[in-house]
Amino acid sequence: xxxxxxxxxxxxxxxxxxxxxxxxxxxxxxxxxxxxxxxxxxxxxxxxxxxxxxxxxxxxxxxxxxxxxxxxxxxxxxxxxxxxxxxxxxxxxxxxxxxxxxxxxxxxxxxxxxxxxxxxxxxxxxxxxxxxxxxxxxxxxxxxxxxxxxxxxxxxxxxxxxxxxxxxxxxxxxxxxxxxxxxxxxxxxxxxxxxxxxxxxxxxxxxxxxxxxxxxxxxxxxxxxxxxxxxxxxxxxxxxxxxxxxxxxxxxxxxxxxxxxxxxxxxxxxxxxxxxxxxxxxxxxxxxxxxxxxxxxxxxxxxxxxxxxxxxxxxxxxxxxxxxxxxxxxxxxxxxxxxxxxxxxxxxxxxxxxxxxxxxxxxxxxxxxxxxxxxxxxx
Numbered sequence: 001x002x003x004x005x006x007x008x009x010x011x012x013x014x015x016x017x018x019x020x021x022x023x024x025x026x027x028x029x030x031x032x033x034x035x036x037x038x039x040x041x042x043x044x045x046x047x048x049x050x051x052x053x054x055x056x057x058x059x060x061x062x063x064x065x066x067x068x069x070x071x072x073x074x075x076x077x078x079x080x081x082x083x084x085x086x087x088x089x090x091x092x093x094x095x096x097x098x099x100x101x102x103x104x105x106x107x108x109x110x111x112x113x114x115x116x117x118x119x120x121x122x123x124x125x126x127x128x129x130x131x132x133x134x135x136x137x138x139x140x141x142x143x144x145x146x147x148x149x150x151x152x153x154x155x156x157x158x159x160x161x162x163x164x165x166x167x168x169x170x171x172x173x174x175x176x177x178x179x180x181x182x183x184x185x186x187x188x189x190x191x192x193x194x195x196x197x198x199x200x201x202x203x204x205x206x207x208x209x210x211x212x213x214x215x216x217x218x219x220x221x222x223x224x225x226x227x228x229x230x231x232x233x234x235x236x237x238x239x240x241x242x243x244x245x246x247x248x249x250x251x252x253x254x255x256x257x258x259x260x261x262x263x264x265x266x267x268x269x270x271x272x273x274x275x276x277x278x279x280x281x282x283x284x285x286x287x288x289x290x291x292x293x294x295x296x297x298x299x300x301x302x303x304x305x306x307x308x309x310x311x312x313x314x315x316x317x318x319x320x321x322x323x324x325x326x327x328x329x330x331x332x333x334x335x336x337x338x339x340x341x342x343x344x345x346x347x348x349x350x351x352x353x354x355x356x357x358x359x360x361x362x363x364x365x366x367x368x369x370x371x372x373x374x375x376x377x378x379x
Contacts, residue, residue, distance in 0.1 A: 038062035038151060043164045044090050045145040045218060045364070047334040051316050051327035053209065055090050056167045064133055064148045065109050072105035092146055093139045094121035127365065136218070136364045142211070142334060143218040145364045159187070160366040163356035169327060171340070173320035175349040184347035187355045188362050190225045193248055194241050200228020202344045204237075205354075207361045208251045210337040212280055219364040224252065230343040231322050235259050235266050238290075245287040250279045251339065257286045257297035266341065267319040270326045272297075274315045275304045308332065322346035 042057040049055045061067040075083045080096035088095075101119040106112035113128040120126065123137040131153035136145045147164070154161045190205065204226045211217035229237040238256040245253060251273070258272040277300060285296040306312065309332025316327040323342040330337055340357060347354035359366060 040064055040067045041147070041149050041151070041154065041161075041165060042088055043147045043149070044088070044092055045147075045164075046090065047142055047211075047217070047336070049090060049335075051169050051336050051338075052167075053327075053336060053338055054164065055088075056165055057088055061150075063150050064131065065106065065112055067148060068112055069105045072099065075099035076102065093144050094123070094135075094137055095146070097121040125365075127367070129367075132367065134365055134367065138214065140214070142214050143216070143364070145218055147366070157367070158352040159355040160359060161356060162352040163360050164366060166353065169316055170318060171323050171325060171342070171353065172350060173323060173346075175322065175345065182348040182351075184344050184351055184354060186223065186225075186358055188222065188358050190223045190358075192225050192227050193244070193252065194226050194229070194237060195243070196228030197237065197240070200233075202230040203227045204229050204231050204234050204341060204343045205347070205358075206252060207340040207357055208249060208337070209339070209361060210251065210279070219362060221361040223358050223361055224249065230345060231266070231319075231324060231341060232264070234341065235263050235269065238266075238269075240290075242289065250282070253286045254279060254283070254297065256290070257283075257293040258301075259290075259294070261291070261294065265319060266324050267317060270317050270319075270324065270339070272301060273326070274312045274317065274328055275301055277304055320346075 038061065040059045040061040040063065042059065044055040045053065046055070047053055059067055061070060071087065075087070075096075076099040080099040081091070083099070084095050085091050098116060098120045101115070103115060103119070106115055109128070109130055112133075116126060116128060116133065120135075121137075122135055124143075125134075125136040127134040132147060132149040134145070134147050134149075136143065138144055149161065154165065186205070206224045206226070207221065208224075209221050211220070226234060226237050238259045239261070241256060245256075248256075254276055255266075255269055255273055258276070259266070259269040263269065276297075283296065283300070286293050288296070308330075311329050311332075314329040315336075316325075318325060323340075323346045325341065326339040327336045328339065329335060342354060356366070
């Protein structure tokens with residue numbers, strides 16, 4: 001389980017791209033591609049991959065087909081499983097099977113698609129187009145997704161790929177790109193958990209990437225919102241919430257209970273969540289009025305004993321003025337879950353990042369047109 005692994009095979013130039021992208025992914029995305037020439041990205045979405053829950057690699061190939069043709073013979077010459085782990089930095093579930101088939105390298109994307117359809121071990125879905133290969137599979141424990149995508153597609157769809165290609169754990173806090181008249185419009189339906197307070201402005205969004213079953217563990221985390229509230233007012237809004245609490249996600253319900261009565265920031269409550277015994281267990285008192293819910297929650301914290309390899313010291317938490325996040329370490333097998341809170345001010349400054357993060361929560365495939373309900377299969 002790596003945390004911030006090296007980003008590929010570009011030497012100093014690739015390191016420069018990674019460092020700039022962490023600071024300002026919106027501005028640097030297309031410029032970085034042009035700086036080093038054509039590029040293929042590999043993204044592995046896996047709960048095994050440390051605090052980010054994903055791994056990103058860059059390769060100096062013009063197209064996805066070019067990447068497969070370049071590595072085809074090397075990958076198939078020996079142990080393909082070991083080659084993939086060395087080349088891509090992870091045990092990419094099932095990918096070795098395409099190189100073990102012992103067939104000639106594809107000459108075009110049609111041939112690559114046919115080879116993948118016949119010889120790649122995939123548990124769920126395979127999608128191939130001229131610019132990408134996209135796979136959803138599972139290892140009988142949890143869903144896994146991986147993508148090969150070229151820079152042309154990324155440049156044409158930044159609102160689908162910005163978060164997947166964001167390699168650092170920290171989201172940017174800068175607001176320099178925002179103008180006063182920019183308005184962020186969520187790309188997917190968002191459930192409002194509270195009503196708008198009198199005189200309230202803006203909106204804060206919550207994207208909690210978690211799972212409780214091996215199936216449907218990727219792409220079933222729709223965003224929620226707190227209308228009329230920006231991040232600096234979120235702690236107060238959580239304390240004031242008193243309606244439909246039994247419909248809230250457990251993570252946000254317990255977060256509400258763990259906000260202290262006099263706190264103005266959300267970070268202290270996130271730090272208490274890091275010591276919360278279990279988000280899978282329902283606590284009826286969490287729906288009580290805030291003083292009673294807080295009293296019960298603090299009492300339960302007193303008996304917290306980490307289990308299943310959970311290590312609160314490995315959790316990462318940060319808060320800026322308009323964005324807060326936590327990568328909470330939950331066990332030694334799947335590792336981390338990611339929690340994000342950002343308001344409309346931050347989203348307007350980073351629209352591609354905010355949009356792609358919401359897409360990332362609700363669907364495994366960045367290219368899905370999403371003309372369907374969360375519970376429905378892709379058209």
